[in-house]
Amino acid sequence: MTSLNTYRAGPDERGHFGIFGGRFVAETLMPLILSVEQAYQQAKDDPAFQAELRTWLKQYVGRPNPLYFAARLTEAFGGAKIYLKREDLNHTGAHKINNCMGQILLASRMGKKRIIAETGAGQHGVATATVCALLGLECVIYMGATDIERQAPNVYRMKLLGAEVRPVTSGAATLKDAMNDALRDWVTNVDDTYYLIGTVAGPHPFPAMVRDFQCVIGEEVRAQMLEAEGRLPDSLVACIGGGSNAMGLFHPFLDDSSVRIIGVEAGGHGLDKLHAASLTGGRPGVLHGNRTYLLQDGDGQIQEAHSISAGLDYPGIGPEHSWLHDIGRVEYVWVKDDEALAAFQQCTRLEGIIPALESSHALAHAAKIAGGLPKDHLMVLNMSGRGDKDVNTVARALGDDFGGSL
Amino acid sequence: MSRLAARFAKLAAENRAALVTYSMAFDPDRAASQELLNGLPAAGADIIEFGMPFTDPMADGPAIQYAAQRSLAAGGTLKGVLEMIAAFRQGDSETPIILMGYYNPIYSCGVEKFCADAATAGVDGLILVDLPPEEAGELLPSCRANDIDFIFLTTPTSDDARLPVIVSNASGFVYYVSIAGITGTASASASAIGDAVTRIKRHTTLSVCVGFGIKTPEQAAEVARLADGAVVGSAIVAAAAEAKERGENPAQAALALVRELAAGVRGARG
Numbered sequence: 001m002t003s004l005n006t007y008r009a010g011p012d013e014r015g016h017f018g019i020f021g022g023r024f025v026a027e028t029l030m031p032l033i034l035s036v037e038q039a040y041q042q043a044k045d046d047p048a049f050q051a052e053l054r055t056w057l058k059q060y061v062g063r064p065n066p067l068y069f070a071a072r073l074t075e076a077f078g079g080a081k082i083y084l085k086r087e088d089l090n091h092t093g094a095h096k097i098n099n100c101m102g103q104i105l106l107a108s109r110m111g112k113k114r115i116i117a118e119t120g121a122g123q124h125g126v127a128t129a130t131v132c133a134l135l136g137l138e139c140v141i142y143m144g145a146t147d148i149e150r151q152a153p154n155v156y157r158m159k160l161l162g163a164e165v166r167p168v169t170s171g172a173a174t175l176k177d178a179m180n181d182a183l184r185d186w187v188t189n190v191d192d193t194y195y196l197i198g199t200v201a202g203p204h205p206f207p208a209m210v211r212d213f214q215c216v217i218g219e220e221v222r223a224q225m226l227e228a229e230g231r232l233p234d235s236l237v238a239c240i241g242g243g244s245n246a247m248g249l250f251h252p253f254l255d256d257s258s259v260r261i262i263g264v265e266a267g268g269h270g271l272d273k274l275h276a277a278s279l280t281g282g283r284p285g286v287l288h289g290n291r292t293y294l295l296q297d298g299d300g301q302i303q304e305a306h307s308i309s310a311g312l313d314y315p316g317i318g319p320e321h322s323w324l325h326d327i328g329r330v331e332y333v334w335v336k337d338d339e340a341l342a343a344f345q346q347c348t349r350l351e352g353i354i355p356a357l358e359s360s361h362a363l364a365h366a367a368k369i370a371g372g373l374p375k376d377h378l379m380v381l382n383m384s385g386r387g388d389k390d391v392n393t394v395a396r397a398l399g400d401d402f403g404g405s406l
Numbered sequence: 407m408s409r410l411a412a413r414f415a416k417l418a419a420e421n422r423a424a425l426v427t428y429s430m431a432f433d434p435d436r437a438a439s440q441e442l443l444n445g446l447p448a449a450g451a452d453i454i455e456f457g458m459p460f461t462d463p464m465a466d467g468p469a470i471q472y473a474a475q476r477s478l479a480a481g482g483t484l485k486g487v488l489e490m491i492a493a494f495r496q497g498d499s500e501t502p503i504i505l506m507g508y509y510n511p512i513y514s515c516g517v518e519k520f521c522a523d524a525a526t527a528g529v530d531g532l533i534l535v536d537l538p539p540e541e542a543g544e545l546l547p548s549c550r551a552n553d554i555d556f557i558f559l560t561t562p563t564s565d566d567a568r569l570p571v572i573v574s575n576a577s578g579f580v581y582y583v584s585i586a587g588i589t590g591t592a593s594a595s596a597s598a599i600g601d602a603v604t605r606i607k608r609h610t611t612l613s614v615c616v617g618f619g620i621k622t623p624e625q626a627a628e629v630a631r632l633a634d635g636a637v638v639g640s641a642i643v644a645a646a647a648e649a650k651e652r653g654e655n656p657a658q659a660a661l662a663l664v665r666e667l668a669a670g671v672r673g674a675r676g
Contacts, residue, residue, distance in 0.1 A: 024538075027563075029563075030564075176462065180464050190586045286509045287462060298514075299515075301510075
């Protein structure tokens with residue numbers, strides 16, 4: 001592993017984490033992302049902005065959420081003490097709103113009246129539609145037609161919240177294509193529109209900015225674990241699609257060398273079949289404004305990802321994860337659809353917590369390794385979202401019949 | 407003198423603007439796209455933009471998105487695109503060819519190898535939509551080493567502070583994207599185009615070609631009065647696709663439109 005004085009200094013002024021990141025966008029968008037960067041720098045250093053954000057996170061999102069000791073999962077895994085960071089208890093049911101709250105305040109500061117976003121599972125779309133309703137902003141959500149079908153409840157939530165959901169039929173009609181169409185919208189509506197990217201990807205400054213807004217997760221975990229156990233955790237585990245919940249948990253601990261950090265990608269049907277494990281199964285390339293690990297063929301054409309979890313179904317990953325992978329500070333592993341599904345059921349039965357299928361990937365990996373760790377090992381698992389949205393998918397996967405009610 | 411410089415010199419001597427055409431390689435298939443490519447100079451194309459397919463064409467409207475999908479379905483690859491240009495060069499050594507597309511296939515190939523192979527095939531220039539000046543540094547040395555012009559895009563959002571950043575590394579010509587938007591959709595007004603060209607020319611001595619939203623011979627003629635070149639893409643791509651739908655020859659349908667566009671451009675300053 002490369003040893004640096006700090007792993008938290010990136011990106012450089014051009015948005016690069018090593019060779020990753022950057023600003024690979026159409027010229028039309030360059031002035032826009034430069035203005036977002038400038039506005040974000042000012043907001044970041046403005047105590048009034050930070051205070052306003054903290055107030056919303058407390059009063060509206062419901063932070064801090066608990067770091068919960070999961071005694072029955074701990075017993076079942078048979079080793080490390082398992083703590084769950086309860087992002088699923090946030091308003092709207094996932095970590096996504098941490099970022100939406102921050103970016104929407106920034107967009108308002110910039111005088112933007114129209115917010116666009118892409119969504120895969122619909123969690124980011126719901127969070128975006130929610131804060132737009134709160135602040136009275138126009139909201140357009142791009143969502144792949146395939147995802148609209150498998151995440152119908154979230155689509156209706158967005159509509160109830162006043163957002164327009166535009167189905168995307170190009171390509172495979174999933175998250176990647178939704179992002180293409182959101183970029184096409186932004187390039188067309190440059191004056192009044194703010195593109196609220198939902199993960200730690202896209203052109204600089206989005207990977208760094210979204211990370212900063214999500215770091216509240218890891219900062220709370222640090223304080224909560226010190227209070228609960230009097231010391232730092234020994235390991236952190238989080239699922240990764242684009243990687244924002246993971247980055248939010250990991251980043252505040254990157255310089256604590258005693259903390260083992262593990263990111264879990266979606267292995268789909270397995271790495272020799274369809275999957276979404278960009279780091280393990282991909283190689284560096286350029287897409288959606290940044291250089292990062294991508295699933296692609298030998299000619300540099302982007303390949304379709306697959307995961308049972310729509311939120312992880314993306315052929316890329318945030319550029320900072322690519323960098324942390326290459327320098328070896330974070331371990332990246334993958335679990336398959338069926339392993340996540342088993343973890344989903346186990347957590348639901350043992351803890352009375354229905355985890356998102358995304359978070360179930362982290363649970364599945366914890367289940368694999370926790371048993372081999374000592375009983376005083378403190379493991380924090382990011383429960384990035386709740387699984388209510390996934391019950392249809394799970395029922396189908398398990399072959400259960402809901403009596404025609406779903 | 408490069409093919410592009412020679413072509414602009416010739417056009418200046420004739421006091422007319424260039425008709426710059428765009429078509430997608432391997433659309434709808436290799437043979438039809440080669441037939442179209444080979445026929446372009448005789449139909450009146452002065453400069454040829456040849457599209458390299460990409461799965462995720464973020465800056466393109468539906469016409470070119472579908473073209474890219476057809477191209478990939480027909481087996482379109484970078485290697486195949488260069489082979490088609492080499493074949494074209496057997497019959498034409500003067501018409502400049504510019505490859506247009508997105509960066510990842512080139513990055514995947516390796517920039518040095520790609521530029522060397524492209525030069526050997528007879529490529530004169532490169533337009534990469536998602537490689538702005540901030541990121542182009544990793545490709546420019548290989549372009550220069552192989553005498554390939556890297557053509558930068560300017561847009562309605564490129565202000566006077568940004569234009570010098572863009573044109574400082576430009577060669578070949580400067581491409582003005584006349585609308586904030588994607589290809590094949592809205593069209594800019596003549597006065598907006600005229601103002602923009604004037605503004606760009608304050609920062610560069612290079613020729614300025616204007617594209618996005620130019621569909622008809624009349625629009626091409628209007629732009630030809632204001633700029634050094636008019637770029638037509640989606641309309642040509644759509645003409646071929648519609649002919650194919652009707653069971654007609656897609657290459658010949660596209661070339662028929664090119665002849666009309668060329669007549670418009672050539673008569674513009676008459």
